[in-house]
Amino acid sequence: PAVTATSWLVADLDSGAVLGGCGPHEYGVPASVQKLLLAATMLPRLDPWQEVTVTAEDLAIEPGSSAVGLAEGGRYRIETIWLGLLLKSGNEAANALARLGGGAGGQAGGIRAMNEQARLLGALQTHAVTPSGLDGPGQFTSAYDLALIFRACFADPAFRRYTATRTAEIPGQPALREKPFQIQNDNQLLYRYPGALGGKTGFTDLARHTYVGAAERNGRRLVVTVLGAEIPTQRGWQQGAALLDWGFGLRRDVAVGRLVRPGELTAASAAPTGTVPPSALAGGAGLHGAPAGAATPWAGIGPLLGFGAVLVAGGTVLITRRRRHAVRTSSAMTGQGG
Template sequence: MTTSRVTAVTLSVIATAAVGVVPPTKAAAAPFVRCPAVQPPVSPPALPSPPPVDPAQGAVGGSALATPGLAVPAGAPTAPAVTATSWLVADLNSGEVLGGCGPHVHRTPASVQKLLLAAALMPRLDPAQMVEVARADLRDLDPASSLMGVTVGGRYSVESLWLGLLLRSGNDAANVLARVGGGAAGRQGGVQAMNDEARRLRAYQTHAATPSGLDGPGQYTSAYDLALIARAAFAREDFRRYVATTVAQIPAQPGTPGLAITHDTTLLGRYPGTLGGKTGFTDLARQTYVGVAERGGRRLAVTLLGAETAPLGSLGEAAALLNWGFALAPGASVGELVAPEEKKYDRRVVPVKGERPEPARPASPWALPVALGLGAALLLAVLLLTPRWRRGARRR
């Protein structure tokens, strides 16, 4: 998807800005405070009103986050003025929410929703399995949208599809992965797996209608939910490796040409300590971004929704918010990222059509003797502990 390209000079200035450090403190629920905002040079188009926030969902993570306005620790430096209509900065190590603007306000996600696809389906899919692209995978995709470049009938490894998804924001790769991960239910099964994963992560304001993040009916998320999803995705070593890749060569297969793909615009190589990120844009969502950077042992995530291309664009705004977050002393927070639910959804590896699932391992030859021995020992213990068989035991 189209994203703003912020100059390295601008990002370098933002990344090295000096900001004071404030002592740790916890914020309590406060009256509405307007978020610092800057007006873009061109007014954005009028957008439909998002659905209202359920009060119970708005309080997830702490009462201070239940606001459509600004939530920051007491005494914190002034948060940067941005065009994003909602944002959040959180420490992925401690789970503390450092601050946010309308953290639970519903917004459309655009391509940052691909992180939810990864969180839901990476545990299910074998990266080495080969997948054949079906014609339905490419149906209804605008050729001008972000594509990995797969071809109908082409065969690609699941790992190659993940690289195409995260480096090039491939909507075609998203459809293929969702179809394969959805099993017998196909692409819609993959979307259902995304929504199941959102519930497991307690990202209650997130509803996926498409696997790619292209606009769909009733599709929303929030800056807070995106931080929960980012924490789950970045906890995986394979995801971190994919999202930190800058150039990948997809090998050719018989009848399938190879592909050379480079990373879509993120803060990689532009903001110190960046581990990876994902941009997004649609006319409805505007610019969106999720990114993670590490500095001094702290790993901060920034999520923002509804940004405009100027004056800084989503990348410049993300860098400014990360600077603000790193300037806060550890312990300064307004809430927390809640832990996932204990309920487990089906996260088994799904064999790709045409591939045989891994055969079950044969039972150990010692399994039956061991079981019989344990059973005999248990029976003897019961008999010995029963008064009738215990020597010298008094009868009652």
């Protein structure tokens, strides 16, 4: 399909087979699809029925960025905060969940746990600096890594329920004179794509539009990941839908690689080639401590990291990535990290 995304990947959620992609191991900026890594990390750690208090630290988010509307001093069940995160992309919800799951280290401890989880999943091109996906120096991911992360999320029944929820109610806070209110899921795939299972939207000025979504058709479940999309004609979810249609149209035995299993790769494994975007490194450390602005000296592609190695070894197909110039449009989503 004719999409504007600078990189993307389509894979089978169940088998892990990679059906195809464009620049799947190119470094990109995640925006709010970063919240999927937060979910993969914190869902097993936090009791959804526990009632917790939202703090001023949680509400310290970039002015104008996406928020669900949690109140300082408000008491909410963790399940409610998850719904605020995954339906409305609440950045204050992300801060709260990272803090709560970070133990004594607080939010910083939560971010460290996210990066540890990324390495466990084999997402070697992912590094989190913020729990919400708001831009930060040294924060990046790849289309391939996002597929690994979403697949880990989707293995959790609670995540499957949250991401498929269309509406939810945020309870009122009588002590704070806050009334209850309803939120709706921002992922339009749920409403407009038959068989949609869920996903996550994202946008910042730096990342542009990012998207991860999943759907089922004829007993087959696929995931699509999109980075760096512009929307002159199609929004991120629409580009994801077009790629899902393409994937469902392929034979079931078509595959150009596979997604690695959690724990399959070690820190010593070869990592994919690519260049960390200077915009992601500005003012911070590079991948695994590389100096700011330096190219990352990875040599070659590990045989398990995706279809690049398979295609090169076969010697019959060469996939290249053509960078598209970013085009600013007036139809950009309001706010950051949405």
